[in-house]
Amino acid sequence: MSGLTDRLRAKALAEGFSDFGVCKPDAVPETAARLNAFVDAGLHGQMGWMAERMNWRGSPSALWPEAKSVVMLAENYGPDHDPLEVLEHPDRAAISVYAQNRDYHDVVKKRLKRVGRWLIEQEPDTQIKVFVDTAPVMEKPLAQAAGLGWQGKHTNVVSRALGSWFFLGAIFTTAELDISEREVDHCGRCRKCLDVCPTDAFIAPYQLDARRCISYLTIEHHGPVDLELRAKMGNRIYGCDDCLAVCPWNKFAERAVEVKYHGRAELMGAKLAELAVLDDAGFRALFSGSPIKRIGRNRFVRNVCYAIGNSGEPSLIEAAQGLVGDDDATVADAARWAVERLSG
Known part of the structure; x- marks a missing residue:
């Protein structure tokens, strides 16, 4: 064969x-x-x-x-850029590389x-x-x-x-194909991915507590996020690339050839204030064809509110205040938390 x-x-x-x-x-x-x-x-x-x-x-x-x-x-x-650079701009949204198109x-x-x-x-x-x-x-x-x-x-x-x-x-x-040689672990003593995690989600090397992982919290978790973890999410509103981005083996990585994976300009460092005002129709229009669409407007805007609360930018209080009365209880809770954080 x-x-x-x-x-x-x-x-x-x-x-x-x-x-x-x-x-x-x-x-x-x-x-x-x-x-x-x-x-x-x-x-x-x-x-x-x-x-x-x-x-x-x-x-x-x-x-x-x-x-x-x-x-x-x-x-x-x-990617063709540093995925962690957006973390230096707390008024902008950090969206995982894989979901930017x-x-x-x-x-x-x-x-x-x-x-x-x-x-x-x-x-x-x-x-x-x-x-x-x-x-x-x-x-x-x-x-x-x-x-x-x-x-x-x-x-x-x-x-x-x-x-x-x-x-x-x-x-x-059902075809009998030739078997490839199994790959072995090349991590060695490196632990950069473990040490960079904002929420300490790794119990030990090779062991993840998904309940503390920002990718899980922003995508899979329903309802309010624990107060302790909200403050550690920073401006990450969909996924988290930290542990991937710091891996030394990325020195061999190349930009994706497939243009459908190239980041859309409007999703790379989008302004939190602009994302906060999305209603359901606006959310669906912006994320048509995107993996982000599956979490729905409410969970997405909840994440945006957490990012606003972590931004330290008083200019974003108004954006959060506009969601305090949101029809979704979790969004309203996140907005109140953001207002309280920014109000000191």
């Missing part, structure tokens, strides 16, 4: 993927116990979907028993389907299933088994070629 695997690799790279690897569906037997321990400790917070279909999530073989190979693909979304789920899935169709054309009896982040598949350990990178101390996958800036896609297939 080496010829087919080599041709599949060439096809994937020609379609725009940045890296390619293959592993067996049973290549990561250790993940089931790790996932169970994570959920049993409650470290997943409100992400109830992590506890659902645990048998599938912990065992790719259980998800689709007929699968013989898992093709793991990396999609580069590297089009929703990667749509972009990656279309690319995966094109590669998958090509594989079926070569081997008509072959079946495939494609996954991008929304199915019960633990892509990160599979990516390490397929040689794309390793799970760093921040629990995200790091590549010697791409640094930290890449998405993962998977093609499960």
Whole structure:
């Protein structure tokens, strides 16, 4: 099958993927116990979907028993700027690099389907299933088994070629493909990603308490955020890139070729005062086609209010005051907190 695997690799790279690897569906037997321990400790917070279909999530073989190979693909979304620079401007919004333009789920899935169709054309009896982040598949350990990178101390996958800036896609297939060499850990003694975390979300190297992670708090968490954590969120209103951005392996990263990942000017350092006045229609219009759209206007404006409260800018009091009477109780609570913070 080496010829087919080599041709599949060439096809994937020609379609725009940045890296390619293959592993067996049973290549990561250790993940089931790790996932169970994570959920049993409650470290997943409100992400109830992590506890659902645990048998599938912990065992790719259980998800689709007929699968013989898992093709793991990396999609580069590297920025051309320092993602942490916006943190020096507290009146501006810090939005995670991956969310500054089009929703990667749509972009990656279309690319995966094109590669998958090509594989079926070569081997008509072959079946495939494609996954991008929304199915019960633990892509990160599979990516390490397929040689794309390793799970760093921040629990995200790091590549010697791409640094930290890449998405993962998977093609499960009944085809027997050649297996790639598993990647090993290259973090060494470095702990920059652990030390930079604003909320101390890392219990230990390779262990994350999602309930304290700003990405979780701004995207997955419903309702008010704990007072202790609000003050540590700074101006991060959607996601957090701190632990990714400081990784030394990013010296090998390059800007994304795919223009749909290039940051939109209106989302790179947008003014908090302008985001605070968004109603539902305005929110939907601004974030059409963006992953940000899925959290809805209320949670987004809640995050904006927290950023306003952390800004130290008295000129933003008016923007927060305009939301004190918001129909959404969580937004109103966040606005009152912001006014109190800025009023001293």
